[in-house]
Amino acid sequence: MVWWLAATVLFGLLMALFAIGLPAAFAFFGINAVGAWVWLGGDPGLVQMIRNGVASISSFSLTPIPFFVLMGEVLFHTGVAMKAIDAIDRLIWRVPGRLSVVAVVAGTVFSAISGSTIATTALLGSLMLPEMLRRGYHPSMAMGPIMAIGGVDMLIPPSALTVLLGSLAGISIAELLIAGILPGVLLSAAFVAYIVVRAALDPALAPLFEHERLPAWDRWRPLLVYVMPLVIIFVVVVLAMTAGWATPTESAAVGAVATVAVAWIYGSVSWSNLLKALLGTAGISGVILFIIVGATTFAQILTFSGATNGLVEAIQGADLAPLVVLGIMMLILLVLGCFIDQVSMMLITLPFFMPLVQHYGFDPVWFGVCFLICMQLGLLTPPFGMLLFTMKSVAPKQIAMQQVFAAVTPYVVFGVLMLLVVIAFPPVATWLPRVLFGK
Amino acid sequence: MGRAYRGLLHACAVIAALLLGVTALLVTGDVVARNVGLGTLPWILEVSEYVLPLATFLVAPWLLARNEHVRLDVLLTALPAPLARALGRTGDLLGLAICAVFVIYGARAIASSAQQGSLVIKSVVFPEWWLYAPVPACFGLLAIEFARRLLGHGGPPVATGPHA
Numbered sequence: 001m002v003w004w005l006a007a008t009v010l011f012g013l014l015m016a017l018f019a020i021g022l023p024a025a026f027a028f029f030g031i032n033a034v035g036a037w038v039w040l041g042g043d044p045g046l047v048q049m050i051r052n053g054v055a056s057i058s059s060f061s062l063t064p065i066p067f068f069v070l071m072g073e074v075l076f077h078t079g080v081a082m083k084a085i086d087a088i089d090r091l092i093w094r095v096p097g098r099l100s101v102v103a104v105v106a107g108t109v110f111s112a113i114s115g116s117t118i119a120t121t122a123l124l125g126s127l128m129l130p131e132m133l134r135r136g137y138h139p140s141m142a143m144g145p146i147m148a149i150g151g152v153d154m155l156i157p158p159s160a161l162t163v164l165l166g167s168l169a170g171i172s173i174a175e176l177l178i179a180g181i182l183p184g185v186l187l188s189a190a191f192v193a194y195i196v197v198r199a200a201l202d203p204a205l206a207p208l209f210e211h212e213r214l215p216a217w218d219r220w221r222p223l224l225v226y227v228m229p230l231v232i233i234f235v236v237v238v239l240a241m242t243a244g245w246a247t248p249t250e251s252a253a254v255g256a257v258a259t260v261a262v263a264w265i266y267g268s269v270s271w272s273n274l275l276k277a278l279l280g281t282a283g284i285s286g287v288i289l290f291i292i293v294g295a296t297t298f299a300q301i302l303t304f305s306g307a308t309n310g311l312v313e314a315i316q317g318a319d320l321a322p323l324v325v326l327g328i329m330m331l332i333l334l335v336l337g338c339f340i341d342q343v344s345m346m347l348i349t350l351p352f353f354m355p356l357v358q359h360y361g362f363d364p365v366w367f368g369v370c371f372l373i374c375m376q377l378g379l380l381t382p383p384f385g386m387l388l389f390t391m392k393s394v395a396p397k398q399i400a401m402q403q404v405f406a407a408v409t410p411y412v413v414f415g416v417l418m419l420l421v422v423i424a425f426p427p428v429a430t431w432l433p434r435v436l437f438g439k
Numbered sequence: 440m441g442r443a444y445r446g447l448l449h450a451c452a453v454i455a456a457l458l459l460g461v462t463a464l465l466v467t468g469d470v471v472a473r474n475v476g477l478g479t480l481p482w483i484l485e486v487s488e489y490v491l492p493l494a495t496f497l498v499a500p501w502l503l504a505r506n507e508h509v510r511l512d513v514l515l516t517a518l519p520a521p522l523a524r525a526l527g528r529t530g531d532l533l534g535l536a537i538c539a540v541f542v543i544y545g546a547r548a549i550a551s552s553a554q555q556g557s558l559v560i561k562s563v564v565f566p567e568w569w570l571y572a573p574v575p576a577c578f579g580l581l582a583i584e585f586a587r588r589l590l591g592h593g594g595p596p597v598a599t600g601p602h603a
Contacts, residue, residue, distance in 0.1 A: 021515045022530040023508035025499075030537045046540065050548040054570050057492045060484060063466075066459045066494070246470050249487070253466035278456035286455065286498035287508055289491065341509045384511055 003310025010035065010307060014348070024344045025287075028294030035301035052296040057289050060249055061167040066285040067252035068115025068158035071259045073277040073284075075230070076119050078268040081110060082127060084230060087222035090214060097199030097206040099132045100145045101192050107149030108188040109227060111156040112234040113259065115252075116284055117379060121150030121387045125394035138205040139399060140407040141195070147387045147404075148191055148411030151376040154342075155184030155369075158237060158252060161342055164288065165371060168295065169350050171364045173248045174241045175433040179369050182432050183418055190414050229262045242436040291343040299351045312355045322360040323423075326367075329353055330374055330419065337378020341386065345375060369429035370422055377415045380408050441592070445504070448580065452501035455494035462490045482562040489570070496573040500580035531588045538582035545574035 001009075010031060017027035036045035075081040085106040095101050103124050110120050124146045132142035154161050157177035166173035199206040237255040240246040246254065263269045302308045315325060329349070336345050357367050379387045382405045392404050422428050465483045473479045502508050515523045549568045557567035 017530075017533070018511045019514050020526045020530040020533075021510050021512050022534055023503070023510040025508055026534050026537055029541065030533060033537060033540045046544040047548050047551060050541070050545050050571060050574055054492050054574065057495055058488050058570070059491070060488050063462075063487050063491055066491075067463050067466075070459070070463060245474065250466055250470045253463045254470055256463045257467040274460075275453070275456065278460045279452060282452060282456040282459055282494060282498045283502060283507060285459070286495050286502055289495040290499050290502070290508065293492075293495065340511065343509075386509075 001305065003306035006039075006305035007302075007307035007311060010302065010305065011348075018340060018344075024341055025290040025294065028291060028298055028344070028347065032294050032297040032301065035305065036297060039301055039304040040297075049297045052300065053293040056294075056296040057292050059167065060247075061173060062163065062289065062292070063249040064158070064163045064173070064252035065115070065160045065288060066281050067249070067256040068160045068163065069119075069284045070115075070256040070277065070281040071158060071233075071252075072110075072114025072116045072119040073280040074256070074259045074263055074269075074274070075110070075113060076123050077273040077277040077280065078263040078266075079273075080226065080230075080263045080266060080268050081123055083222065083226040083266070084109060085124070085127060087226045090219045090222055093211050095196060096203065096208075097141060097195040098208075098211070099128060099135065099137060100141055100195045100199070100206060103128050103132075103145045104149050104188055104191045104195065107146065108152065108156065108185070109230065111149070111153035111159075111184065113158075113230045113255075114153060115158040115160040117150045117153040117159075117161075117376075117387060118284070118390050119280075120153045121147060121390045122394055124149070125391050129391075129395055133396065135209055136207040139403045141199065141205045142407075143391055143395065143399070143404060144407035144409075144411055145191055145195060147380060147391050147408045148414070149188065150387045150390070151379045151411075151415070152184050152187050152191075154376045154379070155180035155187070155372055157181065157234075158255060160285070160288065161375065162368075162372060163248065163252075164292070164343065165346060165368055165375075168292075168346050169354055169364070169368065169371075171368045175365050175437060176368045176372075177248065178238065178242060178433040178436055179365050179429045180372055182428055183369060183373065183422055186421075186428070187414060187418050190418075191411065194410065194414065226266075229265075230259075233258045233262065288343050291341075291347065295347050298347055302351045308351050308355070311352055312359075315356060316359055322362070325356060325360060326362065326370070326423065329356070330370060330423075333371065333374035334377060334381070337374060337385075338381045339384050340378075341384070342375045342378060345378060363426060363430060365433055366422070366426045366429045370419060373415060373419045373422065377412060377419075380412050380415065444583070448501040448504050451497040451580075455497035458490050458494050458497075462487045485562050492570070493573055496577035499577055500584060503581055503584045528589065531585050535582055535585040535589065538578045538585060541578035542575045542582060545571060545578060548574070 013034065014027055014031050017030050018024065032049050033046065036049040040048055088106045088109065089102050092098055092102050092105065107120055107124055110123065114120055128146065129142055133139065153159065157180060159177065159180065162177050162180060163173055165171065166176045233255055236258065237251045240251040240254065241248055260269060332349065333345060336348065357364060379385050382388060388404050388408065392401055466487055469480055469483045515526060518526070548571045552568040552571060553566065559565055559567050559570065
């Protein structure tokens, strides 16, 4: 079978399975079963598929995923996250669009401790959205920042999806985690600036209301008590990785245990909420890892069918400028992001993209950050942006899906701009890891 | 029957959750021990690698029963109800078939590994087929779930799953 026919059949079947609503993991298993039979030698190929499936997730490089997720789940289920948000709420006042700004700042802090974009969005959405709408905030002013900052969670470590990208693409996980910090923080800052300007120009979008004036100590104390320990955990996790005291897995495990310890010191941990946090962790990690079970076999089938080499050689032979190739890759990711989930995106594209990255001599960490920004945008773009659905599920009933779509649009534009900035100025992504890892 | 089945799936999920929690504790203990000069236990690293697939296979049937595996349901919700139902059933049927293939070949992977007497030899030595043992069990439970849906017992296909 010629490579383009093999590629068309494989991807056509995969898309058909996605379209009839089969869960993504099972769609990959189905393709793998058919592909293993056709290209990996029938019966032995299918036995190999099982072995590959187990091997693809028995990897030390993937173990940070549940631990990073656990950090966020613990904060969420023990209520410590709410106390942190409240602490930030006390500090920000007399700013146009105050509650939206609080959401972005709290979301940024929470990102630095949570490995799960969905936990961040669900948390801020369920806690802050009702209050914002009650205060007469326009739905776009209320929902947009929460979804946007949920997406940024993917860039700011700890991040489960960054670990996965590093592991699947063979990019240094520690460097990739660090490389996301600067673009993530810049995006948060841009969101705050946008909210303030917009609310100042049109105060009806975010009506001002009298905020309780507290003495200085009452304003700052909760920050010291509830936010500083979280920031310290973040610094320790990042330091342990960069200083070489611990691998990403070990840093993640220490971070998770430290988060439980901090919550315990606040007296917020009970057996029941700890079990809820662990179950949530098993659920979220299980969803990601179950899709990965198909990873190795899927990549092998793409190789054996000739699809990988055929497409990669065709692109190399087309004599395109490296930047054009990069642009095409990013465009593919942005389009895929509208329809499929982040893990599937990685599985489908990385077998093709990484040989091209190597061929054109792109810095893998820089490429990884561009990839992450595209995936982050995929969380926010209709019709299948995961955070849009998360927001819809925690928003009051009268909010229509169209309003959710409209609310997120300006922030998607910021994300695209950030992608262009990183492409044009690679140090935005590569400077921090270079300084910290001394390369 | 239905309750016992749900209870079994929930119990598997709880075991997966506890395994992950205990692993976090073990790895942390190892890091602390190493950094205060008490040495390291190499088996902890290895065990944490095996916990990942075990926890994943344990929790997968519970996730399917709760409709939490990520799926693209936008097309289905946009289609007329009878057509969406028909497509949904086709999906369940295919899911059942796929799980059946994984049960059969999972069992074969176990059998061939056991026959050859393959061992995993690192810090911990054990028969290699232990690694594959959860596969047919997991996909057996998943097959039951797809079959229940075909018989009209499954939950409504509404939720989109959790995600990182």
